């Protein structure tokens with residue numbers, strides 16, 4: 001089984017961790033169009049207000065963490081452009097290279 005998740009903040013990373021707990025063998029991939037994953041949106045006012053000094057404190061986890069702990073591949077700066085439920089595929093664009101690829105189940 002291959003599981004593709006779009007978005008790597010609270011919902012996406014929680015879904016990936018839960019999917020891994022339910023299935024040790026599934027291939028799990030997350031596409032995230034932003035640079036950061038699993039960040040604390042709730043903490044942003046504290047960063048802007050100066051109570052949190054470094055933005056790094058709001059982004060405690062990175063793709064390497066999810067790879068080593070959950071064997072989940074996270075592709076940041078990848079925007080999903082289309083989903084085909086018939087083909088069970090997603091089309092994603094690498095926002096750095098401009099390359100577009102289709103990922104099949």
Ligand SMILES: Cc1cc2nc3c(=O)[nH]c(=O)nc-3n(C[C@H](O)[C@H](O)[C@H](O)COP(=O)(O)OP(=O)(O)OC[C@H]3O[C@@H](n4cnc5c(N)ncnc54)[C@H](O)[C@@H]3O)c2cc1C
Nearest residue numbers: 007008009010011012031032033034041042044078079080
């Ligand atoms: C200032 C602020 C304060 C907050 N305070 C609180 C609080 O006190 N308590 C509380 O419970 N909640 C709070 N929240 C809300 C909380 O941060 C959100 O509920 C939470 O971030 C939602 O997470 P999510 O994963 O559902 O969605 P999002 O955080 O919106 O994440 C979705 C991700 O999907 C990515 N994405 C979307 N479309 C695509 C695509 N086509 N391809 C690839 N990636 C895509 C986006 O880049 C985004 O990173 C606050 C939010 C803000 C902004």
